[in-house]
Amino acid sequence: MGAKRKAFIKKGLFGILVLIVVIPILFPLYFVFISSFKNMAQVYKMPPQLFGFKPIFDNYIYIFKTQHYGTYILNSAVVAFASTALSLFLGVPAAYAIARYRMGKASTAILTARLLPNISILLPYYFIFSKLKMIDTYAVLILSHMVLSLPLVVWIMTGFFEDIPNELEEAAIVDGCTRQRCFKDVLLPISAPGLVTCSTLSFLGSWNNFQFALILSGEKTRTLPVSLQYFVSGADIRWGRMLAATVVVIIPTIILTMILQKYIVQGMTAGAVKG
Structure with a gap:
């Protein structure tokens, strides 16, 4: 058997393996997408019609x-962007301090906070903010989402700063940089993959959050994930409209992940500079 034939067989087997893994992942997304362009009769048709039907846009309209x-898209975007920005603003300097001063106990405590069940945080949050009359405001949603994203930022960025050699920072200080300027002009650019990873994961976590938004939001600040439940009633489920709404929720996350996937993989696996 020639070398070219062996290479062709290997590529073919690899392609089949990729299909076996990818099809079960992508098929549900494809089914949701095409069903959002069907009427109720087409949605309930068995077996489902996967191709060759006439799409309608009534559900999206x-x-x-x-x-x-x-309005729901705007609410989700405001909460996600604000909670992500504030988590980075507070979490990145905290991660730098933990990494440089070897505060292992603080790092463990932050990671423990990230692993707590959401419901254990949600109930005290509701009690406190209802007393402060802050329910159904952007502020309470942003703060509650930061409880999830801030520990994530600190945990990921601590690893990045630990991988950056101290000599790099010391050289910049010898050259006249203050510690603050060294952090801003030297360390942050090197840690760009980690920042992108943190930003993406924090944004997606906030965008898709259901529990906190369900309890802490109201008519004015309702977000996209919460809105999906209103297509379910005691009589029936309006599948076409719900699936159209689901597409609206997931498309931004898919686009963002596809654009930034290289940086996310780099940030989650490689770190910044290996010491």
């Missing part, structure tokens, strides 16, 4: 015209 999904 309904959710944007009647259910005010533009």
Whole structure:
């Protein structure tokens, strides 16, 4: 058997293996997407029609015209961007301090906080913020989402700063940089993959968060994941409209992940500079 034939067989087997792994992952997304363009009769048709049907846009027209999904998108975006930005603003300097001063106990405590069940935090949050009359405000949603994203930022960025040699920072200080300027102009650019990873994971975690938004939001600040439950009633489930809303929720996450996947993989696996 020639070398070219062996290489062809290996590529073929690898392609089959990729399909075996990818199809079970992508098929549900494909099914949700095409079903969002069907009417109720087509959605309930068995076996489901996967190809060759005439798509309709009634479900999308309904959710944007009647259910005010533009407002829900704005609410989700405001909360996700703000909680991510504040988590980075507070978490990155904290991670630097933990890494440089070897505060292992602080790192363990932060990781423990990240592993706590959401419900254990949610109930005290509701009690406190209801007393402060802050329920159904952007502030309470941003703060509650930071409880999840801030430990994640600190945990990931601590590893990045630990991988950066102290000599690099010391050389910059010898050259006249203050510690603050060294942090801003030297360490942050080197840690760009980690920052992208933290930003992406924090944004997606906030965008997809259901529990906190369900309890702490209201008519004014309702986010996309919470809105999906209103297509379920005691009589039936409006599948076409719900699936259209689901597509609206997942498309930004898919696009963001596809654009930043290289940086996310680099940030999660390699770190910044290996010491």
